[in-house]
Amino acid sequence: MSSSFDKFQKRRLISSYFSVVLSVFLVLFLLGILGLFIINSQKLANDFKEKIAMTVFFKNEANDSILKSFGQQLKVAPYSKSIVFVSKEAAAKQHTDIIGEDFLTFLGENPLQNSYDIHLKADYVEKDSIAKVEKQLRTNPMISDIVYDKQLVNMVNDNIKKVSMWILIISGFLTFIAVLLINSSLRLSIHSNRFIIKTMQMVGATKAFIRKPFVMRSVKLGMLGAALAILALLGVLAYVETSFPDLGILNDKFLIAVVLLAVLGFGILITWLSTYFATQRFLNLRTDDLY
Structure with a gap:
């Protein structure tokens, strides 16, 4: 009986870890794609202009x-x-x-x-x-x-301005959604351990001591999700460079490196902050409120 329960707990734990990594990966991959598009949007616009x-x-x-x-x-x-x-x-x-x-x-x-x-x-x-x-x-x-084509020149410049504005709006919206999704996944993961957190607190463990293993675990999961997102982004870059060599999408390696490092940094930062505040919430709850 105990063995079956342990296996169930282990499967639930693995499932929880997998959902966190998957959500971090998907969100960071989409943000990375958006970041790469933003740094190359001017290049794409210039390439189109120079074809006129x-x-x-x-x-x-x-x-x-x-x-x-x-x-x-x-x-x-x-x-x-x-x-x-x-x-x-x-x-x-x-x-x-x-x-x-x-x-x-x-x-x-x-x-x-x-x-x-x-x-x-x-x-x-x-x-x-x-x-x-x-x-x-x-x-x-x-x-x-x-x-x-004078009309084409005017239309291209007007559309580029409109697209640039919408890119900024979409970037802000996706960043907000990314924070919410990752935060929700981590809060659910911490929620399943709320009784362990409260038990450690009741036996005298400090808040910093209780938070540390949860934060470290979440950061590792965030780094894993970010690493997978970076690998996927490199794959997309390689595909675009092979399919559309005229774009020279890999020419500006510095900005590409900045985007990839930003993906890694964002993965670490958001998982650290989300886990910190999630554990802090359960640490401040009364025992009766855990139910």
Whole structure:
């Protein structure tokens, strides 16, 4: 009979430990994902901005030397991320591939123009900045027109501001939920030992002495949950880096290390505080209140 009861108690204890580790792991993993997203959100936004192209068309009078000289100027321009020269012949071929027939056969000549596709640096993909770049380029008498999607530029910048605001709100909300979940799991774990706590107190043990083993156990469980969360986060980082190498998500190793250390520190801190206050609550209760 005693053996069966001991086994039951042991299974309940293991189940309690497992639930604490699982809740810590899940919460810290989600917070870690959010932290990694926040530090890479600007990089993602910049990457999207730099995919917006500004196309500069040249007059037919512009010869090869003029086109080449303009390309050299773009390479050293502070606003230029990358440039691609598209000759009128290459543009005609692209149009032919798109419409499925050679329009030159019935036009008799190529009406398209030589052009440069300019991908601006993210800082210049703003309404005012991109307008200044356009104004500067139009001073070149050989340029016939400059085309880019103004509405897309405005929409991207507006949406980035909105997303940034919501990220801050969601971060605060998830952090609050994380504290509540971990605190609830640990309080349930301490609650099952409330009679042991009160018995130790009745035989003369100090509050610090009673709290210490519970706090140490919870901190160890918190460290285990945090370690599992860190391993899962490293797995996610490796997957994203392999699937989307252009993002360069592993380039900023310092900030990634800060997020991972913050996950570990948060796991230790919240388990320590939750256990401290949970044990303190039962230590301050009267014996009759334990029931």
